[in-house]
Amino acid sequence: xxxxxxxxxxxxxxxxxxPAALVLIVVFLIQYAWPAIFYNGIRFVGTIDWNLxxxxxxxxxxxxxxxxLNANYGILAFIxxxxxxxxxxxxxxLPVAVGxxxxxxxxxxxxxxxxxxxxxxxxxxxxxxxxxxxxxxVLAPLIAHYIGPGITAxxxxxxxxxxxxxxxxxxxxxxxAIVLALMxxxxxxxxxxxxxxxxxxxxxxxxMALGATRFEMVIKTALPTVRVTLIGGVVLGxxxxxxxxxxxxxxxxxxxxxxxxxxxxxxxxxxxxxxSQLDSAFQDPTGMAVKSLAEIAIVLFIITLAVNAAARxxxxxxxxxxxV
Amino acid sequence: MRRRLVSRIGWVLCSCAFLLIAVPLLDLxxxxxxxxxxxxxxxLFTTSSNGVTGGLLGxxxxxxxxxxxxxxxxxxxxxxxxxYLSEYGHNRLGAVIRFLSDTLTGIPSIVLxxxxxxxxxxxxxxxxxxxxxxxxxxxxxxxxxxxxxxLSLQRVPVAMREAAYALGAKExxxxxxxxxxxxxxxxITGVLLSLAISVGETAPLIQTAGWSNxxxxxxxxxxxxxxxxxxxxxxxxxxxxxxHALAFAAAFLVMLFVLxxxxxxxxxxxxxx
Numbered sequence: 001x002x003x004x005x006x007x008x009x010x011x012x013x014x015x016x017x018x019p020a021a022l023v024l025i026v027v028f029l030i031q032y033a034w035p036a037i038f039y040n041g042i043r044f045v046g047t048i049d050w051n052l053x054x055x056x057x058x059x060x061x062x063x064x065x066x067x068x069l070n071a072n073y074g075i076l077a078f079i080x081x082x083x084x085x086x087x088x089x090x091x092x093x094l095p096v097a098v099g100x101x102x103x104x105x106x107x108x109x110x111x112x113x114x115x116x117x118x119x120x121x122x123x124x125x126x127x128x129x130x131x132x133x134x135x136x137x138v139l140a141p142l143i144a145h146y147i148g149p150g151i152t153a154x155x156x157x158x159x160x161x162x163x164x165x166x167x168x169x170x171x172x173x174x175x176x177a178i179v180l181a182l183m184x185x186x187x188x189x190x191x192x193x194x195x196x197x198x199x200x201x202x203x204x205x206x207x208m209a210l211g212a213t214r215f216e217m218v219i220k221t222a223l224p225t226v227r228v229t230l231i232g233g234v235v236l237g238x239x240x241x242x243x244x245x246x247x248x249x250x251x252x253x254x255x256x257x258x259x260x261x262x263x264x265x266x267x268x269x270x271x272x273x274x275x276s277q278l279d280s281a282f283q284d285p286t287g288m289a290v291k292s293l294a295e296i297a298i299v300l301f302i303i304t305l306a307v308n309a310a311a312r313x314x315x316x317x318x319x320x321x322x323x324v
Numbered sequence: 325m326r327r328r329l330v331s332r333i334g335w336v337l338c339s340c341a342f343l344l345i346a347v348p349l350l351d352l353x354x355x356x357x358x359x360x361x362x363x364x365x366x367x368l369f370t371t372s373s374n375g376v377t378g379g380l381l382g383x384x385x386x387x388x389x390x391x392x393x394x395x396x397x398x399x400x401x402x403x404x405x406x407x408y409l410s411e412y413g414h415n416r417l418g419a420v421i422r423f424l425s426d427t428l429t430g431i432p433s434i435v436l437x438x439x440x441x442x443x444x445x446x447x448x449x450x451x452x453x454x455x456x457x458x459x460x461x462x463x464x465x466x467x468x469x470x471x472x473x474x475l476s477l478q479r480v481p482v483a484m485r486e487a488a489y490a491l492g493a494k495e496x497x498x499x500x501x502x503x504x505x506x507x508x509x510x511x512i513t514g515v516l517l518s519l520a521i522s523v524g525e526t527a528p529l530i531q532t533a534g535w536s537n538x539x540x541x542x543x544x545x546x547x548x549x550x551x552x553x554x555x556x557x558x559x560x561x562x563x564x565x566x567x568h569a570l571a572f573a574a575a576f577l578v579m580l581f582v583l584x585x586x587x588x589x590x591x592x593x594x595x596x597x
Contacts, residue, residue, distance in 0.1 A: 007496045008408075008412055011408040011411075011412065012412070012417065014400070015405035015408040015409060015413070016421065017405070018424060018425045018467060018470060019421055022428050025436065025463075028439060029435075095341065096345050099337060100338075100341050100342045100346075102338045104342070107338060116342075125517075125524070125582050125585075125586065126352070126353075126524070126582065127524025127526065128526070129575075130524075133575050138351065138352075182345070182352075186345070189345070213327060213331040215330070215335055216331060219334065243435070244432075245432065245526075246526045246553075250560075271434045274434050275434060275527055275531070278530075278531060290442075293438065297434070300434070301431060301435050304435075305430065308430035309427075312426060
């Protein structure tokens with residue numbers, strides 16, 4: 001074993017700043033939210049009632065902690081909003097991303113490929129607040145006047161797809177899901193595109209030699225070999241969608257304390273709620289509201305951690321890690 | 325015959341899928357570009373906003389200060405960590421750092437922002453400030469920088485390191501003069517991409533940097549600062565047309581910047597060295 005030089009130790013110390021930051025984040029969030037975790041218990045994720053309580057009456061002591069009168073912190077509606085919008089986004093994004101990746105990798109002549117894939121990659125760096133801006137200005141009116149009535153005309157006999165049972169403003173679950181889908185489709189598409197380009201030539205040629213058409217070759221031979229990478233890409237996109245704040249905050253309509261009963265109903269996600277409620281939570285003199293928001297951050301952290309870990313294991317397992 | 329037809333339909337569906345994603349994205353870029361560019365004027369770059377109208381000078385300065393501030397904290401740590409991972413990180417410690425760094429990348433920015441809010445804004449009593457905002461952005465971009473640096477340094481041929489050691493070079497000389505010098509395009513790419521992330525970030529800044537209509541006076545703490553992405557978020561919700569124009573102008577500026585960085589990255593990577 002070679003003795004470590006001071007230089008090497010110094011670099012290691014710098015590198016350790018990253019794990020230290022992560023540990024600090026976890027420790028401080030839990031330490032700060034501890035009274036809220038203790039007070040809220042299971043009601044936190046089990047009720048849909050987020051109520052700051054009476055901030056003008058004297059605080060009461062419950063379970064040994066000081067809270068405003070009648071305060072209850074239940075985030076079930078936000079958990080449902082988060083999962084529902086992300087799930088819908090994946091539902092929209094997956095077929096589009098698969099089609100786009102196949103189109104770019106297999107149908108487009110190689111010399112146009114660079115330009116088109118650059119367009120898709122460029123989107124990955126468009127700030128989410130710009131997506132939100134487009135959502136407010138273009139998408140929400142489009143849903144209110146064309147997409148919404150269109151869906152209602154076809155599927156309106158199912159109450160869930162009837163725009164007349166909602167405010168009809170265009171802001172809501174569908175808008176959030178579409179914006180999220182636009183943001184994650186390029187992630188899934190580029191992951192799959194890179195994998196498709198690496199499918200061995202022999203496989204393709206064998207399929208073609210057996211008389212398959214080019215499309216059959218892609219669907220039945222190339223696509224199955226990159227299946228695991230595709231799942232990894234989807235989960236990666238899911239991780240992004242779950243934690244997305246600005247774009248969702250801008251188009252989701254900001255619901256409080258009710259579950260969506262149509263696809264056009266306003267919703268709120270955990271990430272958007274943390275940001276939008278920071279000001280009003282700060283009015284609580286006992287500090288329990290701000291601490292409960294910290295608890296939301298912890299729940300969100302745990303969910304995204306699990307999703308990202310799953311994605312990384314899957315993508316690494318496939319041996320296709322996209323670099324830079 | 326039927327199989328040929330199915331294949332034909334399949335290709336049509338695939339191109340439809342491409343259009344389905346390309347058209348909205350193109351519309352997004354064009355809408356922002358057209359509405360943003362038409363709001364450009366000299367006044368936009370020379371005055372600060374006064375609440376709902378005015379110019380963007382304060383926000384442009386603020387975005388610049390916050391992003392460069394983030395780089396000051398993040399580049400030494402990120403590049404240093406990347407250097408460690410690439411040169412000496414093939415052990416258990418390296419694997420742990422790599423794993424936790426990837427974990428940090430996956431944390432939603434709103435969670436990071438909340439952490440900074442309770443520790444720096446409230447805990448340390450800095451209030452909404454440049455320092456809190458910059459450090460938050462730095463925490464966000466450090467893991468990216470570390471991994472991009474590591475990947476680009478790993479591509480430097482081992483023979484170059486061996487040649488330098490054979491000439492009697494010290495570890496430090498090899499790391500800085502040989503490996504970092506040879507991997508410089510990759511490192512610059514990482515720095516530019518982190519800059520793009522910082523400039524486009526919104527949520528954690530709302531929690532840490534606050535918002536101010538005035539020009540930054542140079543105070544690091546106890547003074548909120550404006551930035552472009554905040555303008556996009558709030559001004560589009562104002563009822564008057566001037567505010568909307570400002571929001572689009574800010575969005576266009578941010579997109580131009582991100583686009584410039586992307587082109588810059590391609591130039592850096594393509595240049596023979």
